[in-house]
Amino acid sequence: MLDRTVAPPVQPLARVTLPAADVSNLPSGARLHVLANAAQPVVRLQVVFRAGKTTEHKSGLASLTARMLLEGTTTRTARQIADEVAFYGASLECDAGYDRSTLTLYCLTRHLPALLPLVTDVLTHPAFPEAELQQLKTRTIQNVRVERQKTSFLASERFNELLFGSETPYGRPFDSDAYQALTADEAKLFHQAAYAFGNAEVFLCGDVAAERELVAAAFSVVPSGAQQLIASPAAGLAGIPSGEAVVLPSRVVVAGSLQASVRMGRSWPAPTHPDTHRLKLLVNVFGGYFGSRLMRNIREDKGLTYGIYASVAPRELGANLIIGTDVKGESADFTVSEIEMEMRRLQEELIPAEELETVKNYLLGKFANELSTVFEQCDKYKTLVFMGLPESYYTDFMQQTEAADAETLRELAREYLSPATMKVVVAGPVDGPMD
Secondary structure: OOOOOOOOOOOOOOOOOOOOOEEEEOOOOOEEEEEEOOOOOEEEEEEEEOOOHHHOOOOOHHHHHHHHHHHEEOOOEHHHHHHHHHHOOOEEEEEEOOOOEEEEEEEEHHHHHHHHHHHHHHHHOEOOOHHHHHHHHHHHHHHHHHHOOOHHHHHHHHHHHHHHOOOOOOOOOOOHHHHHHOOHHHHHHHHHHHOOHHHOEEEEEEOOOOOHHHHHHHHHOOOOOOOOOOOOHHHHHOOOOOOOOOOOOOEEEOOOOOEEEEEEEEEEOOOOOOOHHHHHHHHHHHHOOOOOHHHHHHHHHOOOOOOEEEEEEEEOOEEEEEEEEEEEHHHHHHHHHHHHHHHHHHHHOOOOHHHHHHHHHHHHHHHHHOOOOHHHHHHHHHHHHHHOOOOOHHHHHHHHHHHOOHHHHHHHHHHHOOHHHOEEEEEEOOOOOOO
16 A cells, blocks of 8 residues: 655656757758647747847847837738637747747647738738837836836836846846837838848757758748847847946935835856856755745745745856745844845855755756657757857756766855845835845
């Protein structure tokens, strides 16, 4: 009879290999990456451009341009685009991130030939209709106004300002006046430059063996368009050393709020750093899963929050560590001191063998689970492409995670988890000693 009081034994994880993509250069200048898997008759097509915040010359232009692509073309209205997508039971979205913009289509494989003309039309012939432009700006500004009533949003916004600088793409806060002033002509010019197909990476995954040539042909006939943006994407982030002083208050006062949001962190080594996998293990011990040090202390022992996390945001031009939680207003400063105490523990004490083994098993098991579908496999592959990582990156991750020892992690904690190097932001009801 099964004894449910005894945990099942942990089995060592078998070798996990990321499927190789078939890559080809198209006449338009785009690169096509294909990961075929016929397990389900579905397909995901993503067209990715270097058209994120790091390439915009006016605040908000990248986001506005990406979202306007689905608001009408020279041959289709926004309603016609939405109706066509819905008719085929598909999903079509376009979003701008910090570094890149991505148009994503999900559909059944048999509907891909019918939807490809819509995709290329949206990408190459956006009309930027004035009525839809004004409605989009109004909705966006209203949404940000609502978000700025939340301590969590305000804390994250100020943290990015402090860490990266308020004039850089990663740290610049949303400016409602600047966004309202953007015009359709500015969006058209940005589109012509940033959405040239010579800059595109096309990712096709799923049940696509019979559709590859069709997709290649669709994106081959599209002209490469205008030249790339003149400004270097890296220019806006050059000169953001770790610990650079920024004259901004570290506390955002929210009158009448009962809750305070805490954000802490610092700049972090890029994924290409030789210690990146061991640092990932260290961060997970610290605050990367439900049984982490921070969760046990701040949630389980002290009862100050429902959740607290520590994670790394590996953007293309600058990674950072971020620690975040929401607590009662009067508990914010005590929470910060407890987080700093957990950092010092990792610097001073060796991680017990049982705890280290648990976190290793969690990380490796989570990694294997994240490769369960071809879409997730493609996401891992895209990380290699955009971050400039070697093909052995994930194999190295598994090997180095398994081999990491407590002494090495303690040395890394002494180098990277010092409270003195952390930016600290509290958004809450009371102005306190942090200012």
